[in-house]
Amino acid sequence: MSKKHPIVAVTGSSGAGTTTVKRAFEHIFHRDKISAAVIEGDSFHRYDRVTMKAEMAQAAKENKNISHFGPEANRFDLLEDLFRNYGENGTGKKRYYLHSDEEAAAHNARLGTELKAGQFTPWEDVPSQTDLLFYEGLHGLIVTEENQVAQHVDLGVGVVPIVNLEWIQKIHRDNAERGYSAEAIVDTIMRRMPDYIRYITPQFSLTDINFQRVPTVDTSNPFIARDIPTPDESFVIIRFRNPQKLEVDFPYLLSMIHDSFMSRRNSMVVPGGKMGMAMEIILQPIIERMMEARKV
Numbered sequence: 001m002s003k004k005h006p007i008v009a010v011t012g013s014s015g016a017g018t019t020t021v022k023r024a025f026e027h028i029f030h031r032d033k034i035s036a037a038v039i040e041g042d043s044f045h046r047y048d049r050v051t052m053k054a055e056m057a058q059a060a061k062e063n064k065n066i067s068h069f070g071p072e073a074n075r076f077d078l079l080e081d082l083f084r085n086y087g088e089n090g091t092g093k094k095r096y097y098l099h100s101d102e103e104a105a106a107h108n109a110r111l112g113t114e115l116k117a118g119q120f121t122p123w124e125d126v127p128s129q130t131d132l133l134f135y136e137g138l139h140g141l142i143v144t145e146e147n148q149v150a151q152h153v154d155l156g157v158g159v160v161p162i163v164n165l166e167w168i169q170k171i172h173r174d175n176a177e178r179g180y181s182a183e184a185i186v187d188t189i190m191r192r193m194p195d196y197i198r199y200i201t202p203q204f205s206l207t208d209i210n211f212q213r214v215p216t217v218d219t220s221n222p223f224i225a226r227d228i229p230t231p232d233e234s235f236v237i238i239r240f241r242n243p244q245k246l247e248v249d250f251p252y253l254l255s256m257i258h259d260s261f262m263s264r265r266n267s268m269v270v271p272g273g274k275m276g277m278a279m280e281i282i283l284q285p286i287i288e289r290m291m292e293a294r295k296v
Contacts, residue, residue, distance in 0.1 A: 002087035003293045007133045007152055009140025011041075011207065012159030013069070013166065013200050021159050021211065022136045024279035028287055029134075037086070037130040041137010042097035044079045046072070049118025069138065069195035076147040079139060083152035086126065086133045096121045131291060141203040150206045155286060158207035165215050165229065167222040186223060208246060210239045211279065213272060234272030237263065238282070246286055256281050 010021045029036050045068060047055055052073065059066040066072045082092040097120055098104040104117050111121060126133070141150035141158075150156065161169065171185050204210055213236050215229035240248050243266050253268060254260050257278050260270040270278045 002152075002154065003290075003296065005087050005090040005133070006154040006290045006294070007083055007087060007135065008155045008157070008287075009135040009153045010157045010159065011135075011138065011140035011203050013138060013196065020276060021157055021279060024276055024283060025134060025287075027280055028284045032284070032288060032291065034132065034287070034291065035127075035130045036132055036134040037092075037094070037126045039082070039094055039126075039133060039135040039137075040096060041135065041139055042099070043095045043120065044075045044137075044139070045097060046075055048097075048120055065191060065194060067192040067195045069192050069199050071144055071146075071199070074139060076139065076142055076144060076149060079142075080147045080149045080152070082126075083133070083135075083149060087152050090126075090128070090130065092126045092133075093123045094126050095123045131294070132287075138200065139203070141206045142199060143202065143206070144199075150203070154290065156203075156207040156209075157283075158204040158210040158212075160204050160210055161213045162215070162219075164219040164222040165213060165234075168219060168225045168228055171222065171225075172228050182223070208241050209282070210237075211275065212237045212239070213275070231272035231275060236270050236272055236275045236278065237267060238270065238278065239264075239267045241266070247289070248282075253278075253281060 008025070010025070012021075025036075028034070045052070052068075055073070056066055068074070078093070082094065085092040096103070096107060098107060098115055098117050101117050104115050104119070107113070107121050108115055113121070115121060139149065141153055141156045143150050160166075167189060170189065171182060213231075213234050215234045217229050217233050219225060219229065240246060243250070250262065250268065254262070257270050257274055260268055260274075260278070263269050
């Protein structure tokens with residue numbers, strides 16, 4: 001951890017909704033004129049798209065399992081190196097994973113390369129003179145026997161829909177945006193489950209704040225759900241691991257977020273439609289105190 005070069009990590013699995021939190025942070029950074037070094041978790045995958053498919057096929061032949069959730073398919077060592085170096089010196093190496101042809105075209109124009117979707121850009125230096133590092137992805141607080149990424153994080157935020165809702169979101173997204181069949185998506189979910197339990201779930205005990213969306217409609221069989229429950233059909237449970245550390249003012253938050261209430265001494269519940277607003281109200285003063293601490 002570092003007061004001079006703080007690190008904020010947002011972690012959540014595919015389809016969990018980390019984009020909503022990322023957008024809230026972007027609004028905070030814009031309002032407070034904070035320069036952030038933005039790191040995408042996908043950029044620390046070990047293999048590009050083509051190689052990953054080949055590795056998965058070979059693993060299946062050997063009755064083994066490999067997924068983007070586990071260490072076999074990721075460079076946790078390089079992620080820890082980045083967090084350590086940034087915390088110490090405000091420097092480090094980053095790259096981008098190109099999800100689409102549009103992303104590839106944009107980076108090719110910037111770098112003068114001829115990369116395709118599913119590949120990585122070359123490693124480059126993190127921009128100098130940034131105020132903080134912002135990570136969004138699968139492994140912001142990963143801990144294994146070899147790598148202790150979480151120890152370098154100053155603020156950890158988890159995005160954790162209940163698992164049935166997470167599956168519904170993933171099924172709909174992968175079908176609509178990537179053209180995968182429902183059967184293929186379910187197969188992916190089942191194949192990833194051991195790594196999800198071992199490497200993703202434990203991170204949410206290390207986060208400082210968790211945002212968990214809970215639907216108020218029936219999601220008992222996520223594999224036949226026709227629609228994703230809307231924000232207005234949900235509540236969001238916000239759990240603070242150590243409210244004193246974050247100087248959380250619960251009476252103020254309850255007064256600012258209509259229809260919110262406390263469910264435990266460190267947990268509050270807000271209507272799903274107010275999730276984005278709640279994130280900004282909660283996170284902005286925390287980020288501002290981190291920026292003030294840099295001046296000391």
